[in-house]
Amino acid sequence: MNINKNNPGPAQKKPLRLWPGVFIVILQWLVRFVIPAIAPDAIVIAVFGGLLGGLAIIVWWAFLSRAPRFERWSAIVMMIISLVVTSQFIHRSIETTMMGMMFVVYSIPVLSFAFVVWAVASRNLSNEPRRATMVATILFASGFWVFLRTNGMDGEVHQDFAWRWAKTAEERLLTQSGDKQITMPLDMAAMATEAEWPGFRGLSRDGIVHGVRIRTDWSKSPPLEM
Numbered sequence: 001m002n003i004n005k006n007n008p009g010p011a012q013k014k015p016l017r018l019w020p021g022v023f024i025v026i027l028q029w030l031v032r033f034v035i036p037a038i039a040p041d042a043i044v045i046a047v048f049g050g051l052l053g054g055l056a057i058i059v060w061w062a063f064l065s066r067a068p069r070f071e072r073w074s075a076i077v078m079m080i081i082s083l084v085v086t087s088q089f090i091h092r093s094i095e096t097t098m099m100g101m102m103f104v105v106y107s108i109p110v111l112s113f114a115f116v117v118w119a120v121a122s123r124n125l126s127n128e129p130r131r132a133t134m135v136a137t138i139l140f141a142s143g144f145w146v147f148l149r150t151n152g153m154d155g156e157v158h159q160d161f162a163w164r165w166a167k168t169a170e171e172r173l174l175t176q177s178g179d180k181q182i183t184m185p186l187d188m189a190a191m192a193t194e195a196e197w198p199g200f201r202g203l204s205r206d207g208i209v210h211g212v213r214i215r216t217d218w219s220k221s222p223p224l225e226m
Contacts, residue, residue, distance in 0.1 A: 016067055016123050018116075020060045025116040028053025032109050040156045047105050047157075054108035057115065065119070068127075075115070075134055082142040083107060091149035091164050096205035098157070102150070106159075107142060114141035152200040 031049030035042050058079075062072050087095070087103055094102055118137040122130045151160040151168065162168075167175070201207045215221045 014066050016119065017065055018120055018123065020064055021057060021116045021119060024053055024056045024060060025112050028056070028109055028112060036156065043157050050105060050109045054112050057112045061115075061119075067119075071131060071134065075138065078135065078138050079111060079115075079142070082138050083111070086142050086145055089146045091146075093149045093151070093199065093205075094145065097150055097153065097159070097200075102159070103145060107145060111138070111141045114138075 028050060031053065032046050036046040058076055061067065062076060065072065083104075086107075090103055098105060114137050118134060122133050125133070147164050148161050149164045151162055153159045199205070202209060
């Protein structure tokens with residue numbers, strides 16, 4: 001058998017370069033979740049660190065991962081579309097919390113982590129199962145937020161997550177035997193059409209009570225002691 005050393009055959013496919021993605025996501029989660037637990041005043045740095053980590057994951061996958069071009073760009077496009085579509089169906093408490101930024105702030109680190117785990121776990125699979133699991137990972141990591149709500153947050157921006165359709169603490173209290181809801185008289189018709197103060201910062205999470213006018217002439221209408 002003659003072997004032509006000048007023509008060794010088709011070049012072998014280079015393996016994925018995974019270590020930058022693993023390093024980025026570890027650093028991202030340290031900055032986003034570990035540091036605030038140690039230094040609560042660093043929450044602003046943690047939030048921006050989580051977002052920048054997501055951007056770094058995109059740069060790694062697009063330019064440094066050695067993945068096939070189709071997988072690189074289709075994954076990025078699918079991430080964007082999946083997050084945009086999911087944002088249209090999330091619970092109002094998640095949609096409006098943190099000035100409307102809660103979904104972005106929380107979903108990007110979660111999606112980054114899930115994507116890197118998929119890249120590591122599927123590195124030895126063939127094209128078809130690897131791409132199928134990539135799609136499933138992106139859809140699950142971004143779409144599961146539609147099943148959650150937040151019951152509020154504390155001063156360190158720790159969210160109280162719950163299943164979307166689970167009863168709230170107020171609903172559980174009202175279902176206890178012997179408890180009855182007390183209806184308070186309302187002077188303003190606009191206030192009677194909606195819940196007075198159903199959650200953190202009000203109905204729209206904006207700190208505004210609609211339909212109320214305060215009488216400032218106390219000589220004509222002095223305030224009443226409750």
